[in-house]
Amino acid sequence: MELEIEQSEVLLCASLGLCQFQLPANLSEHLDAWLKSVYKGFPLPMPGICLDLLGIVLKWPPSPQVHKDLAMFLSYREHLLLDFRFSEECKRVQELAFTLKRHPEREILFCQRFLQLFFERMQGRWELGLNPAQLRDLIKTELDHENGTDVVLSDPRWMSYLNPAPVVQAYLELKPMIQEEDLWELAELNQLPDDALRYAAKSCRSHLNFISRQQIDRRRRLRQELSSLFLDEQKSIGTYPVGGITGVSAKGHLESLVPSELMFMDEEVSEGLDLFDVRYLEHELLYYERDDQTTEDEVIPLSLFLHAMRPWPGLKAAHKRQPFFWFACMYWALLELIALSPGYRFQFHLKLQSQDQDSDMLKVAQAFFAPLIEKRILNIETFNDYSADPLLPRQVHIGREERRRLNILFSGADFEVLTSDRRHMSFSGEKEFWDFLVVFIRELYRMSR
Secondary structure, three states: OOOOHHHHHHHHHHHHHOOOEOOOOOHHHHHHHHHHHHHOOOOOOOHHHHHHHHHHHHOOOEOOOOOOOOOHHHHHHHHHHHHHHOOHHHHHHHHHHHOOOOOHHHHHHHHHHHHHHHHHHHOOOOOOOOOHHHHOOHHHOOOOHHHHHHHHHHOHHHHHHHOOHHHHHHHHHHOOOOOHHHHHHHHOOOOOOOHHHHHHHHHHHHHHHHHHHOOHHHHHHHHHHHHHHHHHHHHHOOOEEOOOEEEEEOOOOHHHEOHHHHHHOOOOOOOOOOHHHHHHHOOOOOEEEEOOOOEEOEEEEEEEEEEEOOOOOOOOHHHOOOOHHHHHHHHHHHHHHHHHOOOEEEEEEEEEEOOOOOOHHHHHHHHHOHHHHHOOOEEEEEEOOOOOOOOOOEEEEEOOOOOOOEEEEEEOOEEEEEOOOOOEEEEOOHHHHHHHHHHHHHHHHHHHO
């Protein structure tokens, strides 16, 4: 049954009056954001419940008029509000919200998206019971919260619209409501205002979280295998002193030998020892001493060429994870390579094949790889010339030189690796996915040598 506008106003006022926190000064802006979300189809409950969650996140002071004697709100306070308040996800959301204290407009956008993410998975668990069209003008007027609450409390028939039990039940069944990729989206909300771009980058992040948290024992074995592979080279390659000369010493390496010591070499001595040899054996040769505290990492440049046959959209359902899944694989592999090679400083160059310098795929990659770009570990650019076999759906080439190239062909979750020495390896589906990652990181490492 559709309520009349006067009834909707009473319920709206009562919902605000039953809020557990003091209502903010910018209440109308929060209500406008709530109404816009409802219009977009997000399953938000009555605004009082939404404001309670925002009160926890933004740490509003509690309301002095909380109706603690209402039985239906006891479970709501204990199993939803208190449970969420002391959860790890709440602490992380509060940390993100704290940075927006001095930016009211950005704070409203943050709160709106937080509520959308929180209730997004509760679709179909309840009906709002209000017509959003009737509320459009109401939220702009001065609402009498106390009068609405008194009307509702005097007639039990109103309470079915305000009962939070369906919300509490859905929360207990589905928590945690905020996933890792949701926290990432909230953190990047103002840097990525475009919804489509943010969704694409978030999809990449979701696949990266899947790779990072699944099958920890396999990841541990992967690290052990690659660590043993890299151990020998790590002993011989690393950081080198680049500081100034601090003095001379009778101990050192030949590359630090004082040049004047070479005058003791006698080429005419064909047998026996010359004076240089004697000084060497007696440890009398002089070597420069350098400031070992000033070191410089060896920079390893690596170029990754991602060749994509147009278009990315329109793939079959089984292949819908491209290119997000591949971007996640690449991100994870680069981080593992860096972690396994502490003696190196990598400089990755990701080059995407695209006819458009402002392509959507480039925007997604720049958004997703932003942490590596900001640290100057990675830079991304596009190119449009490639004479590959048009029958190959995807190709990736990795290497510092054109003749040292690693080809990775992938379709959905299937990968094929063609190395520069003509070795061919196929990996089908997620069962062999970790085997692919081992080969991928190993070949990345070999390309860097």
